[in-house]
Amino acid sequence: MPFLKDIARVADGLSLVAKEAIYRQRRSDGGNNLQSLIKNTLLSATDLTGLTKGKVRKLDKEIDADSAVRSDSNRESVVYFTDEKPSTSSSSEPQIECHLEVNEVSAAEIRDNVEPPVQATGTTYEGDAQIDSISSESKAAEVVVPATPQMKSQRKLRERKVPTTSFSRALGFAGLGAGLAWGTLQESAKRLVFGAPNVQGNQSAVSPYLSEKNAERLALALCRMRGAALKLGQMLSIQDESVVPAPILAALDIVRQGADVMPRSQLNQVLSSELGHDWSSKLKSFDYEPMAAASIGQVHRAFTKDGMEVAMKIQYPGVADSIESDIENVKLLLSYTNLLPEKLFLDNAMKVAKEELSRECDYELEAKSQKRFGVLLSGTKGFYVPVVIDDLSSKRVLTSELVPGIPIDKVTLLDQETRNYVGKKLLELTLMELFVFRFMQTDPNWSNFLYDESEKVINLIDFGAARDYPKRFVDDYLRMVFACANNDREAIIKLSQRLGFLTGEESEIMMETHVQAGFVVGLPFSKPGGYDFRANNITQSISNLGATMLRHRLTPPPEEAYSLHRKLSGAFLACIKLGAVVPCREILLEVYEKYEFGEHDSERLASGSE
Numbered sequence: 001m002p003f004l005k006d007i008a009r010v011a012d013g014l015s016l017v018a019k020e021a022i023y024r025q026r027r028s029d030g031g032n033n034l035q036s037l038i039k040n041t042l043l044s045a046t047d048l049t050g051l052t053k054g055k056v057r058k059l060d061k062e063i064d065a066d067s068a069v070r071s072d073s074n075r076e077s078v079v080y081f082t083d084e085k086p087s088t089s090s091s092s093e094p095q096i097e098c099h100l101e102v103n104e105v106s107a108a109e110i111r112d113n114v115e116p117p118v119q120a121t122g123t124t125y126e127g128d129a130q131i132d133s134i135s136s137e138s139k140a141a142e143v144v145v146p147a148t149p150q151m152k153s154q155r156k157l158r159e160r161k162v163p164t165t166s167f168s169r170a171l172g173f174a175g176l177g178a179g180l181a182w183g184t185l186q187e188s189a190k191r192l193v194f195g196a197p198n199v200q201g202n203q204s205a206v207s208p209y210l211s212e213k214n215a216e217r218l219a220l221a222l223c224r225m226r227g228a229a230l231k232l233g234q235m236l237s238i239q240d241e242s243v244v245p246a247p248i249l250a251a252l253d254i255v256r257q258g259a260d261v262m263p264r265s266q267l268n269q270v271l272s273s274e275l276g277h278d279w280s281s282k283l284k285s286f287d288y289e290p291m292a293a294a295s296i297g298q299v300h301r302a303f304t305k306d307g308m309e310v311a312m313k314i315q316y317p318g319v320a321d322s323i324e325s326d327i328e329n330v331k332l333l334l335s336y337t338n339l340l341p342e343k344l345f346l347d348n349a350m351k352v353a354k355e356e357l358s359r360e361c362d363y364e365l366e367a368k369s370q371k372r373f374g375v376l377l378s379g380t381k382g383f384y385v386p387v388v389i390d391d392l393s394s395k396r397v398l399t400s401e402l403v404p405g406i407p408i409d410k411v412t413l414l415d416q417e418t419r420n421y422v423g424k425k426l427l428e429l430t431l432m433e434l435f436v437f438r439f440m441q442t443d444p445n446w447s448n449f450l451y452d453e454s455e456k457v458i459n460l461i462d463f464g465a466a467r468d469y470p471k472r473f474v475d476d477y478l479r480m481v482f483a484c485a486n487n488d489r490e491a492i493i494k495l496s497q498r499l500g501f502l503t504g505e506e507s508e509i510m511m512e513t514h515v516q517a518g519f520v521v522g523l524p525f526s527k528p529g530g531y532d533f534r535a536n537n538i539t540q541s542i543s544n545l546g547a548t549m550l551r552h553r554l555t556p557p558p559e560e561a562y563s564l565h566r567k568l569s570g571a572f573l574a575c576i577k578l579g580a581v582v583p584c585r586e587i588l589l590e591v592y593e594k595y596e597f598g599e600h601d602s603e604r605l606a607s608g609s610e
């Protein structure tokens, strides 16, 4: 009785709204607020379900959707500050002396000529359907996330306040839940009358919950909510269609086109409370048009008093305090949709996500990691970490030297030699982080690597997800990578048990699938000479095996694996995207030969010796 189930879902969604209303009523000091409460509740709910409100931003620069070229003729968003009149007002608005000076064109602006003006960030992983399409060099740049026709058009970015209180956020999720349920009911009714769409293998055809409209609802709500839910969505997007349904992946693509943008008043409030009311006195100019609207914060270009061009990452208010509840709300939504496979061990993934997100919201920690990476990589050719500007940074604002460069997906437009070089550097960096520093930036989002062609340098940004790995884990992990590279079945099983990927009680099919997955991952490292990432569809094979493992595994992966595998698969996907030819085995051997295994287990596995 799917129809009854849908009605139950609507009821669930509405009961979430009602629950919030009752909760709010209990907290309020009487019945006076009831009327406005009901009004606000309904407004918030319908606002999020309809998602038609909000001020559409008048961008200074228009996107040319095809060429992604932006016109820089109008820079009204840049505000200039003078020495004479530092802002001392108690209001959050900075003192504005004059507008509209014309900046010199900087390297970063040149870079922006190949980027949309407000760049959404997010984990730019591709599902297998897209990886499939990379079969030749010429196709390397054409990979796109599948989007429904409705979604393909560029979404107009909206200027909308971030819901900051836990109440308004919970209400947002409740509204979304009700909206999704209502959408499901509508879709079910449509199907009753017109019949279900007959698209083979398309999950949206199977479940009315996954209609295109609902996916769009979900995406736009995430864009408004921002924060943990959005980040979680990005994390989920690493999964392919066998795990996360295609319409949801397509919805996440909308999200990547740009989260909503904070209105100026909210932005000024954050800047004042974080850097003091005189924040503008430390700057020559500040561009209110964000360079990027990310999940946790938005990034603005500015010039310091001494003329350094900087990127200021400003956190959306409230997101740090609502991680826990946001994730619980997402979990509720997911479980009531009943869409994700049980063996995803969602609870574990959510727990890890909570920890990662709280770290990512702490920009002081990120600044520390950024500085640490700066030191670690200072002697390594080909990489640069921008300097942190301490007196313009705090727990919720992070200011760094602005660095030029194009993100990895744009490097695909450059020649083969350059793509090989960038692919090689990315793989070197990944192995160095894990096996040399034991400290890794675990967010492989392509726009976190900005390639500066003139210097042949990859500028590294975004260290929010940087973390240490214990020596013992890294020791065994290196042994396992080596076992995979050498097709050593026994060692793979032994190490997988030691690392906690297997319990030893698994079925034959699970064991075999696990070993096969190890062989596939080890393939690029298995033979000397350049490995051509265009030649084999690693991710397709892994995904097929992964689907089997999801059905048969007995234990969730060790905690370290979530971030590590995200990063490692990101490095592979980047090489695939680049269509690069990379001497992977040589890179691994160099690391392996210099590696000093810990005392706890000095045994080198037989497969480890060359």
Ligand SMILES: Nc1ncnc2c1ncn2[C@@H]1O[C@H](COP(=O)(O)OP(=O)(O)OP(=O)(O)O)[C@@H](O)[C@H]1O
Pocket: 119, 121, 122, 123, 291, 292, 294, 295, 296, 297, 298, 299, 311, 313, 386, 400, 401, 402, 403, 404, 445, 447, 448, 461, 462, 463, 464
């Ligand atoms: N120092 C910098 N120089 C140049 N561009 C920068 C710099 N810092 C940030 N950006 C731009 O802002 C975008 C977002 O920055 P960043 O990745 O640090 O934010 P985030 O909130 O961590 O994003 P995410 O949603 O990926 O976690 C980057 O992709 C890049 O385009």
